[in-house]
Amino acid sequence: MEGAHGPALAHGLEQHGTLSVVARQLLDVLTATQADVDAGVEARVAANPVLVRGSPRRCRWCASALRGGRCPTCSGSGVDVQSLDPASPVDARERVRLDARALVPHGREDDVDAVLALLDDRGLLPPDTPDPPPPRLAAALAAVRASAPPGTAARGLHASLVAQAARHVAHGAPDLVLVLLRDHLARLGTPDLATHVDATPDALEAAMHVIRTRLTPAPLPVAARDGPTTPPDVVVREVAGRLVVDALGPDDLGIGLDDxxxxxxxxxxxxxWRDAHVADAHRLIYLLGRRADTLRRVTAVAVDVQEGFVRHGRSAHRPLTRAQVADRLGLHASTVSRAVSGAVVALPGRRVLPLAALFGTSQAARDAVRSLFASDDPPRTDAEACARLASRGIHVARRTVAKYRTTP
Structure with a gap:
């Protein structure tokens, strides 16, 4: 943010004890949580007759463009959490029902309801369900599976986990994930698993991380909501194979002036009287825009470094500091720290994490150290561990090895 009233200038003014009102407000809005920002906007809209909240353009939850006031991606609406659209589906099964009914031939919509009625509390078909299904329900079953999270409407837990693993492997997860779930489910967690699958400890840990963090025994549980109860501050989407970062500004949220x-x-x-309120409205719109711009830019740089982490999880995490991001953007490190503090990012695959998770020491190095010392041939000293890690391209100091080896 290089503008004359940006956070870098605000920090400089702060250091000299001459922080302006707008600069102080900018610092405050950078450190505010999304829930606090929403509450503040509602209060300002209620108090300022010039400020209006019109129809939002993009979804608060996934940043997709709205169509007719609804999101075609997550079936949510663009409204904020304080005033959810009572007509929107709040239950994941209801969303699947509506989406699946749109996929079956006209006049066969009730078949979708019949399929959903067969699912247990986790979203699975009983193992004794006929295979193939009755011809009348085949199209409805296919529609439900196409509309629901992977693994839904599978016959039993094992089939569901295999279906989930196949979906993640198709989107970049290690092939070993599918091998483990399909052929070695009973051995997961046993000490001799690596010998049975002929995999290195690092490869096994990477696959197990996907299994632990992305697979679920209940792909479509009863009364499961469609996501977090508070909208994220920033969204990372995958568009045509690329990771795209979005943070919604006032135009996206429908906040503007009464023309x-x-x-x-x-x-x-x-x-x-009116001009005073117009000035106040412009100030709020400016602050919201600068907050969104800062969040977007900071997250975009972090995602550029952490693309592996975003796509594959902790094993691909790389070291990244706030100061490094600040240097790339020409900002002060305190500005980046304020933007990251308390912010939440939504990642592909419905993962929601603190934005701070994109920063810090390398989780991959931490996991590699632990795996090395837990292997059948652990190093005798921390120095030996450094050398063996360096041969894999992982360069850490001896004292770092000692810390990772002893801390949880």
Missing amino acids: ELTALALDPAAAA
Whole structure:
């Protein structure tokens, strides 16, 4: 943010004890959580007759463009968490039901309801369900599976986990994930697993991380909501194979000025009253825009470094500091720290993490150290561990090895 009123200048003013009102407000909004920002906007809209909340353009939850006020990606609406659309589906099964009914031939919509009625509390078919299904339900079953999370409507838990593993492998997870779930489910967690699958400890740990963090025994549980109860501050989406970062600004959220009131001819006293409110509205819109821009830019740099982590999880995490991001953006490190503090990022695959998770020491190095010392041939000293890790391209100091080896 290089503008004359950006956070870098605000920090400099702060250091000299001459922080302006707008600069102080900018620092405050950078450190505010999304829930606090939403509450503040609602209060300002209620108190300022010039400020209006119109129809949002993009979804608060996934940043997709809305169509007719609804999100075609997650079936949510663009409204904030304080005033959820009562007509929107709040239950994951209801969302699947509506989406699947749109996929079956006209007149066969009730078949979708019949399929959903067969699912247990976890979203699975009983193992004794006929295979193939009755011809009348085949299309509805296919529609439910196409509309629901992977593994839904599988016959039993094992089939569900295999279906989930296959989906993640198709989207970049290690092939070993599918091998483990399909052929070695009973051995997961046993000490001799690596010998049975002929995999290195690092490869096995990477696959197990996917299994632990991305697979679930309940792909479509009863009354499961469609995501977090508070919208994220920033969203990372995959578009045509690329990771795209979005942070919603005032235009995306439908926040603007009442054009009719601002253009109205008034006497001098009334015009002065209105102009004061117009200035206040412009200030809020500016602050929201600068917050969104800072979050977007900071997250974009972090995602550029951490693309492996975003796509594959902890095993691909790389070291990254706030100061490094600040240097790339030409900002002060304190500005980046304020933007990261308390912010939440939504990642592909419905993962929601603190934005701070993209920063810090390398989780991959930490996991490699632990795996090395837990292997059948652990190093005798920390120095030996450094050398063996360096041969794999993982360079860490001896004292770092000692810390990772002893801390949880």
